[in-house]
Structures are given as structure tokens and as C-alpha cells.
Amino acid sequence: MSDLVESRADSTLAEFTADVCRRLASGLLDRTGDDLRDLVAQEVDGLRAALSDPSFLDTADAPSDPPFVSPKGYTTINTNPVTSRRNPLAPLVTIEHDGDVVEMTTTLSLPYQGPRGRVHGGYAAVLLDHVLWHAVRSRLDSVSFTRSLTITYEQALPIGTELTMTGRVTEIDGRKTFAAGEIKAGDVVCVRGEGLWVSPRPRT
Ligand SMILES: CCCCCCCC(=O)SCCNC(=O)CCNC(=O)[C@H](O)C(C)(C)COP(=O)(O)OP(=O)(O)OC[C@H]1O[C@@H](n2cnc3c(N)ncnc32)[C@H](O)[C@@H]1OP(=O)(O)O
Structure with a gap:
């Protein structure tokens, strides 16, 4: 991953996408039929808007888990399944x-x-x-x-x-x-x- 660099906008998009995955993972387990379709449509609309117009995410918090340089000098991503904002399992x-x-x-x-x-x-x-x-x-x-x-x-x-x-x-x-x-x-x-x-x- 030594060439892994990313703009703030892309880090924000990655964390927004992980949040979408979290909401979908929950919604898949407590919604059915039209309720589930509504949630999926809403999240897909949000992702499309975020992809086509970066200003959609302008008001989002600063990314908490952008790629970072490790003490050993290589660039990496926090994959932690408890803490990483970018890991939908966390x-x-x-x-x-x-x-x-x-x-x-x-x-x-x-x-x-x-x-x-x-x-x-x-x-x-x-x-x-x-x-x-x-x-x-x-x-x-x-x-x-x-x-x-x-x-x-x-x-x-x-x-x-x-x-x-x-x-x-x-x-x-x-x-x-x-x-x-x-x-x-x-x-x-x-x-x-x-x-x-x-x-x-x-x-x-
Ligand atoms: C960003 C990071 C997030 C962190 C997330 C949370 C942490 C994790 O999930 S870590 C991942 C899961 N754990 C692992 O993968 C570890 C796998 N195990 C290993 O790699 C090795 O066993 C390792 C390195 C821990 C130890 O190896 P080694 O040095 O050979 O151990 P060993 O010599 O057998 O034991 C060391 C000492 O502990 C003692 N010991 C071992 N087991 C026990 C036990 N159950 N109770 C009491 N003492 C014990 C031994 O007697 C020995 O004591 P002494 O030095 O006084 O003789």
C-alpha cells in the first residue's frame, strides 16, 4: 500500500459509504417490503449525490480514519473491526x-x-x-x-x-x-x- 494517498474529499466519501453500509446492514434485519425498498432507495440516492456532487458532503465531519503513515514509514488504512470509521463491521x-x-x-x-x-x-x-x-x-x-x-x-x-x-x-x-x-x-x-x-x- 506504499502508494496509497487520498484527498480529504475521498476520505470523507469512504467514511460516508461505510456509514451507508452500517445503516443498510441494520435495515436489512428489521425492515421488509416497501419499508426496506424505501431505505435502499434513500441510501442509493445519497451515494449518487455524494459521487456526483462532492459539495454534498461538505458539511460532514472531518474524516477520522484517512490513510496514514505508520511508524515504519508505509501508508496504510485503519482496518480495525471495532474502531475504524471506515470499516462497516465496526x-x-x-x-x-x-x-x-x-x-x-x-x-x-x-x-x-x-x-x-x-x-x-x-x-x-x-x-x-x-x-x-x-x-x-x-x-x-x-x-x-x-x-x-x-x-x-x-x-x-x-x-x-x-x-x-x-x-x-x-x-x-x-x-x-x-x-x-x-x-x-x-x-x-x-x-x-x-x-x-x-x-x-x-x-x-
Ligand atoms: C490495532 C490492534 C488492535 C488490537 C486488538 C486486540 C488484540 C488482539 O486481538 S491480538 C490478536 C490475537 N492474538 C494473537 O494472534 C496471538 C497469537 N499468539 C502468538 O503470537 C504467541 O503465542 C505470542 C507472541 C503471544 C506469545 O508467544 P511466545 O513468546 O512463544 O509465548 P510463550 O513463551 O508460550 O508464553 C509467554 C509466557 O506466557 C505464559 N503463558 C502462556 N499462556 C499462559 C496462560 N494462559 N496463563 C498464564 N501464563 C501463560 C508462558 O508460561 C510464558 O511465561 P514465561 O515467559 O514466564 O515462561
Whole structure:
């Protein structure tokens, strides 16, 4: 991807298109017949307008995930399936660091549903993996990878309700960093997670 460059207008168009994909993914799961046709037509009209007249997107927010130059000097795109505005699989999340604690919020729609009205357990694990990884990353200079992650499902995690994910480091032992956290809906802890992140062995 070394020659990947993009104008601000094209980055904005890419993120607008990802938002269209998100709305269509939800609409496909809760609309039928004319309702679904109306949504598809409206989104297609929006995409046509954005393509033919760039000023259509002039008032949009500045792109949050344009291509960027990595620390190693190559140009790349944030593909992250939790945070990238440009990846339609990613819900929109906020992430805040408060000292050692990382907090992430999001509201999940039907594409993330498992049992009726509840978030798919695997996606709850994705959210915890991500917030715990951020907590670990904030304490280390090097990269580290999830080595183990244990999830405990205490309560149903609701679809369509704001969720708060919290993560903190509990222990650092050489290359090993342990972290723990939870997902809350309101004041209720629905899911807990704890795991181990390991930095690769230094090259000899
Ligand atoms: C932008 C980025 C977004 C990030 C998203 C969130 C993070 C991710 O999703 S990461 C992707 C998923 N994870 C991966 O792909 C990792 C795959 N695994 C690996 O690459 C390797 O196993 C790796 C590099 C983590 C560790 O390899 P290696 O150095 O050989 O590990 P290994 O020596 O077996 O274990 C390291 C230490 O952990 C200990 N350990 C291993 N498993 C456990 C466990 N379950 N509990 C306690 N200790 C353990 C070992 O005993 C060892 O301890 P010590 O150093 O004291 O002897």
C-alpha cells in the first residue's frame, strides 16, 4: 500500500459509504417490503449525490480514519473491526483514557444480535479484547498480543442500549501483562473479562 494517498474529499466519501453500509446492514434485519425498498432507495440516492456532487458532503465531519503513515514509514488504512470509521463491521465507539483505566462506549444494533434482544457473546468478547488491549498498550512501549482471554457472561447484554466497557492492567511480569475489565449496561455488570497479553520475544 506504499502508494496509497487520498484527498480529504475521498476520505470523507469512504467514511460516508461505510456509514451507508452500517445503516443498510441494520435495515436489512428489521425492515421488509416497501419499508426496506424505501431505505435502499434513500441510501442509493445519497451515494449518487455524494459521487456526483462532492459539495454534498461538505458539511460532514472531518474524516477520522484517512490513510496514514505508520511508524515504519508505509501508508496504510485503519482496518480495525471495532474502531475504524471506515470499516462497516465496526460499530461507532468512543475511547477515553483516565490514568490507568480505559473506557469505551457504544450502542450495538441488530447485526450484533445473538439471542433475541441480546448481544452475541462472541462480539462481547471482541469488545472486551479491544478495551483490555488498549489498557495494556497504554502501559507498554512494545506491541503485545492477546494470549488468553476468559469471558464470564453474568447477565444478558442488551442490543440498542449504551454499553460501557472498562479495562485496567492488573499485573506486569516481564513480557506478560495481565488485564481485567467488564461491560456494563447502565449500572449493571453484564460481562466480565480477564486475560494475558504477551509481547514477542526480543530478537537475539
Ligand atoms: C490495532 C490492534 C488492535 C488490537 C486488538 C486486540 C488484540 C488482539 O486481538 S491480538 C490478536 C490475537 N492474538 C494473537 O494472534 C496471538 C497469537 N499468539 C502468538 O503470537 C504467541 O503465542 C505470542 C507472541 C503471544 C506469545 O508467544 P511466545 O513468546 O512463544 O509465548 P510463550 O513463551 O508460550 O508464553 C509467554 C509466557 O506466557 C505464559 N503463558 C502462556 N499462556 C499462559 C496462560 N494462559 N496463563 C498464564 N501464563 C501463560 C508462558 O508460561 C510464558 O511465561 P514465561 O515467559 O514466564 O515462561
